[in-house]
Structures are given as C-alpha cells and as structure tokens.
Amino acid sequence: AQSVTQPDIHITVSEGASLELRCNYSYGATPYLFWYVQSPGQGLQLLLKYFSGDTLVQGIKGFEAEFKRSQSSFNLRKPSVHWSDAAEYFCAVVAGSNYQLIWGAGTKLIIKP
C-alpha cells in the first residue's frame, strides 16, 4: 500500500535560516507528489506539486521541492524562512489513477526570532 512518511514531527529554525522538510513515499512507480501548508486556524493550501518533467519544482511563497526517485523523497526547501512561515506542512501523494491523496502526518515548523 502507498504511504507517506514525514520523519520530523516538528522543526525549529531561526528566522532567515534555510529550511528543509523531509518527505518519503512508498510506491513502485512515479507518484504525483504534493506539499500543502496549514496555518493556525486555517485549512490547507497547496504549495507545489510534481507530476513529471523537471524534478525541481517551484511553488508559492518562495518554496521549492526536489523529487529524487532513487531516494523515494520529495523534500521541501526554502533558502530563508520568515516568521510568517510558521505553520504545519503536509506531504501527500496520489498513486496511479486513484484520485485519493495519501497524506503524511505533518511537520510543524517553529520559527525562532
């Protein structure tokens, strides 16, 4: 069965520092991959997605993610975080023709001033 693992429950980063959030998936073929963000009291918003092509994808709010087939990973990065990036980040995958998203448990990002 397909699964998504986000190994870090929470991460603390200083404002202005770089960020990398990890996501690993389990699926035999190339999946469709997503990163969503959930700010406190809000629903989820799509940051970026990967379907095919260039393995480095750009998203909103200065985020990017890189698909690495050999590592079954789709890590989210940002070169310099802002206090407004404090939120919970979710990785998700759609496998094959199924429309259902399989979700990771999320990583909570805490920003130190």
Place this chain on the structure above:
Amino acid sequence: ETGVTQTPRHLVMGMTNKKSLKCEQHLGHNAMYWYKQSAKKPLELMFVYNFKEQTENNSVPSRFSPECPNSSHLFLHLHTLQPEDSALYLCASSQDLGGSMYEQYFGPGTRLTVT
C-alpha cells in the same frame, strides 16, 4: 464569500446530541470531500462526492452521515458521537475527481469537541 467556507468553526456537543456541519464552495467545483484531522495523524478521507453522488465512504461509522444536496453544498450530520471523534473536520472541493490533476481547495475546518 469566496473559496470554501465551513460552519460552525467550533462545536461542542454531548454524546447524545445531534448536530450538523455545513460546507459551501463558491468555486464552481464538481467534487467535494470530508476529511478528519486528528493531532499527529495523517488526514483521513471520510467521504467523497462527485456531481452530488457519493463515490467513496472510507469505512466511516454510521454515526457520521453525509449529505450533498447540490455540487456547492456538503453536510456532515452527527449523532451519538464518541469522545474519540473529537477532531478538526475539513471540507475540500476540486474541479473534478482525479487527485493527480485537480488541486483540492480546503475550508478552514470545524473544530469538534465531544464531551
């Protein structure tokens, strides 16, 4: 109103109560979803509707009863809930089914507490 709205935002109910959650999308989408979000757990898909027809029920207990009168509105009727049902209930919509192609837009959720 724009996007996906949910009411109420917060709900406290006893185990013997009956209540309903409401979701409305103003995006002209055809598919709507109910998710349950519990702390430190992945989102759980509960129900999916496409063109008002239910296409998915992920083994949800019968104390949760969805209703989709039209493509813009989705309800979740609750009765005789258990404390473990306390969670954030999220509604989402997408243009059509096909998670790989159609982004899901989420509402802010209803924070449900069962006492």
